[in-house]
Amino acid sequence: xxxxxxxxxxxxxxxxxxxxxxxxxxxxxxxxxxxxxxxxxxxxxxxxxxxxxxxxxxxxxxxxxxxxxxxxxxxxxxxxxxxxxxxxxxxxxxxxxxxxxxxxxxxxxxxxxxxxxxxxxxxxxxxxxxxxxxxxxxxxxxxxxxxxxxxxxxxxxxxxxxxxxxxxxxxxxxxxxxxxxxxxxxxxxxxxxxxxxxxxxxxxxxxxxxxxxxxxxxxxxxxxxxxxxxxxxxxxxxxxxxxxxxxxxxxxxxxxxxxxxxxxxxxxxxxxxxxxxxxxxxxxxxxxxxxxxxxxxxxxxxxxxxxxxxxxxxxxxxxxxxxxxxxxxxxxxxxxxxxxxxxxxxxxxxxxxxxxxxxxxxxxxxxxxxxxxxxxxxxxxxxxxxxxxxxxxxxxxxxxxxxxxxxxxxxxxxxxxxxxxxxxxxxxxxxxxxxxxxxxxxxxxxxxxxxxxxxxxxxxxxxxxxxxxxxxxxxxxxxxxxxxxxxxxxxxxxxxxxxxxxxxxxxxxxxxxxxxxxxxxxxxxxxxxxxxxxxxxxxxxxxxxxxxxxxxxxxxxxxxxxxxxxxxxxxxxxxxxxxx
Ligand SMILES: [Zn+2]
Numbered sequence: 001x002x003x004x005x006x007x008x009x010x011x012x013x014x015x016x017x018x019x020x021x022x023x024x025x026x027x028x029x030x031x032x033x034x035x036x037x038x039x040x041x042x043x044x045x046x047x048x049x050x051x052x053x054x055x056x057x058x059x060x061x062x063x064x065x066x067x068x069x070x071x072x073x074x075x076x077x078x079x080x081x082x083x084x085x086x087x088x089x090x091x092x093x094x095x096x097x098x099x100x101x102x103x104x105x106x107x108x109x110x111x112x113x114x115x116x117x118x119x120x121x122x123x124x125x126x127x128x129x130x131x132x133x134x135x136x137x138x139x140x141x142x143x144x145x146x147x148x149x150x151x152x153x154x155x156x157x158x159x160x161x162x163x164x165x166x167x168x169x170x171x172x173x174x175x176x177x178x179x180x181x182x183x184x185x186x187x188x189x190x191x192x193x194x195x196x197x198x199x200x201x202x203x204x205x206x207x208x209x210x211x212x213x214x215x216x217x218x219x220x221x222x223x224x225x226x227x228x229x230x231x232x233x234x235x236x237x238x239x240x241x242x243x244x245x246x247x248x249x250x251x252x253x254x255x256x257x258x259x260x261x262x263x264x265x266x267x268x269x270x271x272x273x274x275x276x277x278x279x280x281x282x283x284x285x286x287x288x289x290x291x292x293x294x295x296x297x298x299x300x301x302x303x304x305x306x307x308x309x310x311x312x313x314x315x316x317x318x319x320x321x322x323x324x325x326x327x328x329x330x331x332x333x334x335x336x337x338x339x340x341x342x343x344x345x346x347x348x349x350x351x352x353x354x355x356x357x358x359x360x361x362x363x364x365x366x367x368x369x370x371x372x373x374x375x376x377x378x379x380x381x382x383x384x385x386x387x388x389x390x391x392x393x394x395x396x397x398x399x400x401x402x403x404x405x406x407x408x409x410x411x412x413x414x415x416x417x418x419x420x421x422x423x424x425x426x427x428x429x430x431x432x433x434x435x436x437x438x439x440x441x442x443x444x445x446x447x448x449x450x451x452x453x454x455x456x457x458x459x460x461x462x463x464x465x466x467x468x469x470x471x472x473x474x475x476x477x478x479x480x481x482x483x484x485x486x487x488x489x490x491x492x493x494x495x496x497x498x499x500x501x502x503x504x505x506x507x508x509x510x511x512x513x514x515x516x517x518x519x520x521x522x523x524x525x526x527x528x529x530x531x532x533x534x535x536x537x538x539x540x541x542x543x544x545x546x547x548x549x550x551x552x553x554x555x556x557x558x559x560x561x562x563x564x565x566x567x568x569x570x571x572x573x574x575x576x577x578x579x580x
Pocket of ligand 1: 314316337341352353356
């Protein structure tokens with residue numbers, strides 16, 4: 001037995017010494033040549049990648065991963081082949097549920113912050129694969145609607161990291177069945193790659209004949225068809241920036257183009273009516289977006305998906321969504337979202353995506369009133385409610401111990417790469433800012449905002465723009481909602497006191513309490529005989545605020561929060577006033 005222990009001490013020592021830091025290298029630059037053969041579902045890749053050592057230690061070993069249906073062919077540094085071992089690596093970051101990992105021995109150690117360029121080659125097939133979903137029990141028929149990536153003769157669409165590793169990535173294993181592990185790994189990857197550059201030329205050759213298929217990758221990319229004899233080479237020059245919110249994606253299909261700039265509209269035969277719905281929705285959407293966010297200039301693309309039940313997907317200004325249905329409301333909202341991206345580029349995900357989702361809600365308001373917009377926003381609430389409740393619980397525990405919430409307990413909006421936060425929570429934050437600042441001030445701040453490249457670098461840039469326009473201190477709000485994650489507020493009526501002046505004018509004094517750790521300005525409505533009055537009041541975290549309201553009748557009920565402020569508990573928001 002003693003022998004066994006000694007052996008184990010040795011082996012754990014050895015494994016520690018050999019521990020592979022899979023996330024040590026970030027891929028700072030991609031320059032790839034992708035050749036597709038849709039008939040064989042094949043993809044062949046050649047090109048260069050730049051690895052940067054983002055770890056604190058020198059690294060001699062790099063782990064490069066591609067989809068398990070692809071195989072490594074060659075890896076070279078400075079023109080010389082380098083040694084590598086290829087092995088399968090289980091990870092749900094790829095639709096096949098596994099990766100082909102090349103463990104590469106670099107010719108020299110790469111110091112922290114230093115980079116090395118690799119010439120790489122790999123090839124294989126990308127068929128439809130639902131393994132990572134079916135193995136956790138999702139029925140194949142449903143899994144296909146989410147996991148629709150494939151190369152095939154009739155329809156090719158392949159999304160990048162998080163869906164299909166059609167280009168090398170460097171990640172720890174991700175597990176679908178283990179809480180948030182998959183999303184954590186993907187978010188971490190996106191954060192590391194946020195400033196990377198990605199260029200790829202996607203090409204396929206075919207025999208001429210009927211109309212050539214259309215390639216779409218990054219909207220506005222150059223597309224070309226080279227004819228030599230009977231054969232054609234169809235290619236697109238794709239480039240992606242801001243990889244925190246954009247996922248390198250390409251699609252090739254027999255698309256019909258119905259474009260009117262800035263919209264590149266690609267629909268599939270049979271979906272003509274759905275495509276017309278989009279065309280018709282363009283002008284009103286353009287008008288709305290220009291009024292708030294400035295003129296959309298860069299092209300946006302909306303590309304059809306063959307399966308009407310496919311989950312839509314967005315990468316930067318490319319939206320892939322089925323046009324099978326003629327849904328003019330949805331078309332309008334989708335266009336508004338992409339046009340906001342076109343008008344207002346930003347390297348901050350909470351600004352880039354948050355404003356686009358906020359604009360969708362405002363567009364709903366324009367068409368159906370404030371309640372329609374709040375109902376629409378309400379669909380976002382569930383996305384972040386549970387994680388925010390955990391944050392609140394963690395903060396609660398730390399009370400009195402002078403311990404600030406663990407970093408892992410929250411996701412400050414300003415820096416998060418978690419979609420549920422930078423989309424859903426951010427949409428609410430912009431809505432609350434609008435309610436507090438007013439339309440004119442928020443429009444002015446947005447007009448002055450420059451999010452490209454490094455403009456939005458100062459931590460308080462957005463706050464200062466809005467404060468200047470609104471002439472109001474909002475630092476407390478940004479602290480609670482943007483710079484920190486303090487969970488959500490929880491409002492209730494603490495007390496009411498109806499009273500009358502000597503001349504018989506009725507008043508009510510209302511005290512609201514916020515039990516949560518995030519403050520907000522919240523609307524509350526007082527119902528009285530024959531009407532209602534809505535007022536707004538700022539209630540900071542863990543405090544109360546009191547106001548008095550003049551009423552034309554006797555108050556019967558107070559309802560706090562019309563749904564515009566996300567709260568952790570909405571069951572304590574109605575207060576009935578018993579007759580005196
Ligand atoms: Zn978006």
